[in-house]
Amino acid sequence: MPRRPRSCEHRVEHERLHERRPIACAHVSLLKETSIRALRRIGTGIIPERDATVNVYFCYTILMRRQITEKSFFQFLKCPTWVYFDAHAPTPRPHHPLLSALLDDGLIEAKQRTLLDGREDMAEVTAEDSEEAFLQTLAFMREGRQTIYRAVLMDKHYLAHPDVLEKVQGESKLGKWYYVAADIKSARAVRDEYAFQGCFYAELLETIQGVRPKQGYVVTPDNEVLSYAIEKYEQEYHLTLHEIEEIVAGRRPPHFVTSGCKNSPWFSECRGLSESCDDISLLNRVWREEVARLQQAGITTVSQLAKLSVHEIERRAPDLDPGRLSMLQIQAIALTEGRHILLNRAHLPEARVELFFDVESDPLRDFDYLLGVLAVSEGKQKYHAFLARTPEEQKDMWQSFLSFIESYHDAPVYHYGGFEQEVVRRLGERHGRTPIAQEALERNMIDILFSLRHSVVFPLPFYSLKDIGAYLGFHWRSEDAGGANSVLWFEDWLKTKDEGVLKKIVEYNEDDVRATHHLQRWLRENAT
Template sequence: MQGTISEKTFYQYLKCPNWVYFDAYAQAARPHDVLMVKLQDDGLIEEKERDLLTDRQDLVEVTAEDPDEAFAQTLTFMRQARQTIYHGVLVDKHWVGHPDILEKVEGRSHLGNYYYVAADIKRSREVRDDYKFQGCFYAELLERIQGVKPVQGYIVTPENQSLSYLIEEFEAKYELTLTEIEKIIAGKRPAHFVTSGCKQSPWYKECRHESERCEDLSLLNRVWREEVSKLEEVGIQTIGELALKSIPELEKIAPEVNSSRLEMMRDQAIAIKENRYIIRGNVDLPESNIELYFDIESDP
């Protein structure tokens, strides 16, 4: 649904901020490949998830497909104090959360002498930052719905182990990221910056095309955002402008950037602009009875 923020939006933003923008403002939605979505979600197949929940004594499942209907069903289960809610949906205005599990715990809330915490079932055996963004999002939604924010977020592993993390410790990073996402949803277009993460987006071709059209410096292989910012601050906005600079000029106007990095970026800019190879040094390979041939590519 265009204009909404879900737990997946954080993953999309971290990979490519323009993914969030295109999803919100493109004339037509562009569904992602089903397999790619599952891989990006890092979850388990539904049969395996259900196997992990077979020992739950009071398990209910939200089955409605419409977000508002699913939220109403979730809220009914929460008010009934059901122990475990599978496939629950949490909604507040344009925020929509889809935690795999809502689990009832003891404590005071608007619901009574209990409240709910959220957990996602993941293939990973460690708690990654993108999981924490999702957990913080669920926690804020739960606070708005039940009047109390969970202290911890949870990940359930394929071995049915629960890994916890403190919401408070990650909250500052979450709030900053959420603020930037809200700006994009409100209409602010993110700056062009092509990275390998952009390839995860169904809008990668558009991102790449726009960056090529304006000769964006992010087209340079393995360039850092900080380096691009330093070059832009001294008036070098495009690959063409960088290609025209000598190394002494670059060292003078951008002393904060390492000289060898400046040379590497300048040579790349020339190679891209003139569509030619630049051999920066010879490689002496040892002789061997077996020869291996391999392909070398830049990314992206």
């Protein structure tokens, strides 16, 4: 069925539902300056009785939801509407703590402790209450402890949780030392959101110690310390912080749905807003600058873009690349008419045996634990699961996988997206590769997503394997199947050792490789 845009009245109704409401409290200014400890004293006589009549719990809860933390930068870069809903929606919608750490590229505490093991003078902040944790952090800083783990920094409505504070030599309010901040991440490169978090830590540290660190740091799972210059990111950081401040204060950000919105607990609202107004951001991989330019040209909806000729679009937006405009219009037609559009032939090598490959990892532990392969030969299919139940078993898992690849050294190895190639490189560096397996993997790995993008335009805003597979009629056995959920399942299995949970993970991996095979067959039948 062609997708028909719903009336924008739905969007207006949604905005009214979630519009910023004034806090029903005559003493908001008091609450903003009142500590958590002081709030607990209301009703004891320390704070005047007239203030105790205020619904303090309600006011305090709202104010806490409008705090800005280091995670606000990650949320803003993924989906500014996430920041808005977190601050202003009537009911909070927090993530599972492990999922929150996963999305922020964090590591579990046990892995962090392993990386910090052996430090001679490490103090750990143990208080759960944010203010008490901040006071504990301050005490450790004044004592001059070398390493402070699980630190908390506060200033007004700013609250930060750097994984580590490290003492360095230099004059400050504290003495002949000051502190720099580091986060422990599952990634192996510095990303913008990490640097913005580092700038946030630097600003709060300057308030406390009178010295602004010049460098920020990221500790990788390999215990490599990556540094970056705070100054390099400061201008963009301040612009981003200003945007976040305005959103938290009540300004609704321009709506723009991206794949980053999928990380948000408010994704259904984000997508609903876009669909209700037939927003141009529904086009797959469209840039914000392109949407802004089209809007300036008077093209504000997907349907409108689909109806215009390429010549007319070029006339209205002559500064945009013609080839790019043509592709955006094709996407708009596909979305509006609810059908896929073929562009070019897909080049998919055929062989007697074809392999379909998918990896399951737990980034929280930097642990690639399942390499799944579907072998297809002359109409017969067999799934192979190479599984490591512990990190100590990973090398054996990898070597078994390499032996399997060597036995099919001429077979194309299809996978979806670039993650599998990243894992193959990482495990090869960690555990080694035989020359035959290395040559086979380098020559035969084929990213089917790359082929797909050059061959077909689907009537979908997102091109994940789950989105494409569902469009083509493939069904996963688990209703909650997804990469993030598989990590939570694995963490659950580590705690419970419930073999049913592990079976669910293996079945999910098997479904992914079968979905990749289903997509490849569809492309062969329809785009070759």
